[in-house]
Amino acid sequence: MLNSELLNYISGTKKNIALNVLFRWFGLLMNILISFSIVWILNQFYQGENPDYLFFIFLLTGLWLLKFFFERKAELYGFSLSQKVKKHLRLRFLRKIIKIGPSYSQKMPSSKILQLAGDGVEQLQTYYSGFMPQLFFSILATLTMVVLIAFINVRTSLVLLIFSPLIPIVIYKGLSIARKILGRYWKSYFDLGSTFMDNIQGLTIAKIYNADEYKHKVMNEKAEDFRVKTMKLLTMQLNSINVMDIIAFGGVSAGIITAFLQLRKGNIAIEGFNGDTGLMGMILILLLCYDFFVPLRILGSLFHVAMNGIFASTFITDFLNLPDENNGKEISDKENFDITINAMSFSFNENDFIKGINIIFPQNQMTSIVGKSGCGKSTIVNILSGILTGYKGSIKIGNTENRDLMNSYRMKHINIITHNPYFFKGSVRENMLLANENATDNDIEQALKEVNLLNFINSQNGLDTLLNANAENFSGGQKQRLAIARALLQNPDVFIFDEATSNIEAESEEIIMSLIEKLKQEKTIILISHRLSNVVKSDNIYYMEDGNIIEKGTHNELISAGNKYAKLYQYQKELESYGKN
Numbered sequence: 001m002l003n004s005e006l007l008n009y010i011s012g013t014k015k016n017i018a019l020n021v022l023f024r025w026f027g028l029l030m031n032i033l034i035s036f037s038i039v040w041i042l043n044q045f046y047q048g049e050n051p052d053y054l055f056f057i058f059l060l061t062g063l064w065l066l067k068f069f070f071e072r073k074a075e076l077y078g079f080s081l082s083q084k085v086k087k088h089l090r091l092r093f094l095r096k097i098i099k100i101g102p103s104y105s106q107k108m109p110s111s112k113i114l115q116l117a118g119d120g121v122e123q124l125q126t127y128y129s130g131f132m133p134q135l136f137f138s139i140l141a142t143l144t145m146v147v148l149i150a151f152i153n154v155r156t157s158l159v160l161l162i163f164s165p166l167i168p169i170v171i172y173k174g175l176s177i178a179r180k181i182l183g184r185y186w187k188s189y190f191d192l193g194s195t196f197m198d199n200i201q202g203l204t205i206a207k208i209y210n211a212d213e214y215k216h217k218v219m220n221e222k223a224e225d226f227r228v229k230t231m232k233l234l235t236m237q238l239n240s241i242n243v244m245d246i247i248a249f250g251g252v253s254a255g256i257i258t259a260f261l262q263l264r265k266g267n268i269a270i271e272g273f274n275g276d277t278g279l280m281g282m283i284l285i286l287l288l289c290y291d292f293f294v295p296l297r298i299l300g301s302l303f304h305v306a307m308n309g310i311f312a313s314t315f316i317t318d319f320l321n322l323p324d325e326n327n328g329k330e331i332s333d334k335e336n337f338d339i340t341i342n343a344m345s346f347s348f349n350e351n352d353f354i355k356g357i358n359i360i361f362p363q364n365q366m367t368s369i370v371g372k373s374g375c376g377k378s379t380i381v382n383i384l385s386g387i388l389t390g391y392k393g394s395i396k397i398g399n400t401e402n403r404d405l406m407n408s409y410r411m412k413h414i415n416i417i418t419h420n421p422y423f424f425k426g427s428v429r430e431n432m433l434l435a436n437e438n439a440t441d442n443d444i445e446q447a448l449k450e451v452n453l454l455n456f457i458n459s460q461n462g463l464d465t466l467l468n469a470n471a472e473n474f475s476g477g478q479k480q481r482l483a484i485a486r487a488l489l490q491n492p493d494v495f496i497f498d499e500a501t502s503n504i505e506a507e508s509e510e511i512i513m514s515l516i517e518k519l520k521q522e523k524t525i526i527l528i529s530h531r532l533s534n535v536v537k538s539d540n541i542y543y544m545e546d547g548n549i550i551e552k553g554t555h556n557e558l559i560s561a562g563n564k565y566a567k568l569y570q571y572q573k574e575l576e577s578y579g580k581n
């Protein structure tokens with residue numbers, strides 16, 4: 001029932017839980033004293049004595065104020081506890097995402113991470129700041145009351161004691177049913193989350209294909225399923241609260257009946273109450289019984305909300321327990337950046353898709369990978385850059401095995417520029433500074449000039465030009481040039497261009513291709529391009545088919561060999577000249 005692992009994660013909160021419980025217990029003691037004072041004054045009145053009313057007014061006011069003070073203190077500790085728990089867990093989530101590195105979404109879908117970090121943590125917070133303190137408080141409160149009532153009448157106290165564990169037993173018995181219902185609830189919730197995220201991201205496409213109606217229907221179905229699962233969860237919670245109420249009221253009734261029977265036998269007495277026939281003891285028992293089951297009932301209702309959090313906590317610990325891929329090796333900036341792939345295989349499912357390939361990407365050279373769509377080019381660069389993990393064989397970055405490399409180092413030294421780069425909402429300058437926080441405006445302008453984008457940016461609002469989320473106010477080609485400029489500012493040792501010029505018009509493409517050739521004087525360049533005319537000047541070209549390298553050599557060597565590369569090159573050339581004729 002308790003996730004001990006998560007308790008360790010939040011070890012700093014024990015003091016808050018203890019103080020919250022302590023102040024609530026003080027509050028309870030004040031409540032007991034108030035009941036006792038009322039009975040005391042009643043007794044004096046009943047005995048025909050003349051009570052000191054002024055003293056009692058002061059006493060009761062003082063006790064009420066103290067009770068208010070303690071309960072308020074407990075509330076404050078509870079509040080700060082819940083803040084701490086939320087902040088702590090969300091911070092751990094963020095740190096974990098960073099530690100896992102670029103492959104995090106391979107381990108758990110982004111929508112699920114968002115749901116857990118948002119709602120999951122929110123529910124778990126009820127567990128820590130509500131259920132946990134309530135559990136300790138209920139035990140303490142029940143024992144206090146049992147001991148106290150035992151002073152008035154032992155049998156009544158025993159009857160109440162026998163009834164009180166029934167509530168935790170009902171909670172425990174309901175666990176297996178709750179688990180099933182909660183499992184279905186969370187599954188439906190994750191399902192709804194991923195469908196929702198997917199549909200929002202693809203809304204434009206859905207509209208283009210007139211499929212928004214259909215997607216709307218699918219989302220409605222998922223939402224309806226979630227509604228049904230939520231209602232089942234609420235029904236279960238309500239039913240068990242009813243059962244707990246029956247036990248609580250049953251317990252109170254049994255306690256009161258026992259007390260009456262004991263009263264008739266003359267077994268009820270309060271020490272120091274002179275002349276009492278037991279009536280005052282009976283009234284005190286009635287007043288205390290009212291409070292007796294309250295902490296346990298609250299525990300029961302909190303349990304069901306907390307149970308949701310406990311269930312979410314298993315997913316949360318699953319995520320937090322994912323192996324850190326960040327504890328790898330560092331590499332020195334001075335190391336050579338030859339990349340050597342040796343007998344490397346990779347599978348998405350069971351069968352190897354990349355089948356034991358060998359490639360060398362030497363520093364100061366431009367090496368290209370070509371081949372038909374789907375042959376595995378991007379897969380290779382995604383493995384190199386750590387987005388895909390779990391390759392077999394060896395990939396050496398300089399002298400370090402890629403899987404052993406610390407993510408932050410890999411990211412610092414290897415930059416992959418794709419046909420679909422991402423930009424954040426904000427100015428061009430802000431986006432560029434992400435790559436190099438020390439870059440001056442001059443550096444940024446120089447990088448933009450290199451990719452033939454400076455004139456356009458200056459015609460807008462200069463470096464203050466605003467980008468929408470993912471730079472949607474820029475054209476595809478402008479985004480690609482901006483991405484190359486951003487990579488230039490970062491100045492990594494390995495540049496990977498994966499169709500990075502696919503949307504760029506011929507004139508700018510030529511400028512960028514000569515820029516890439518210039519870069520190779522210092523860097524390791526990996527180029528992937530459908531247009532074989534772009535790879536002609538490469539120092540080495542690898543031709544892939546179905547996850548295999550089937551040809552390699554320089555352009556001239558491959559042309560002379562007259563195999564698949566040569567045929568594809570010839571075919572593309574004919575297509576291009578066909579367009580010109």
Ligand SMILES: Nc1ncnc2c1ncn2[C@@H]1O[C@H](COP(=O)(O)OP(=O)(O)OP(=O)(O)O)[C@@H](O)[C@H]1O
Nearest residue numbers: 348349353371372373374375376377378379380530
């Ligand atoms: N995450 C994935 N899970 C399962 N299969 C995948 C995944 N990513 C890619 N694939 C499959 O691997 C194969 C190679 O994909 P890859 O993206 O490497 O092709 P590519 O050579 O880069 O093609 P293109 O030239 O069209 O970009 C494809 O058949 C693709 O369906």
Ligand SMILES: [Mg+2]
Nearest residue numbers: 377378379498
């Ligand atoms: Mg690709």
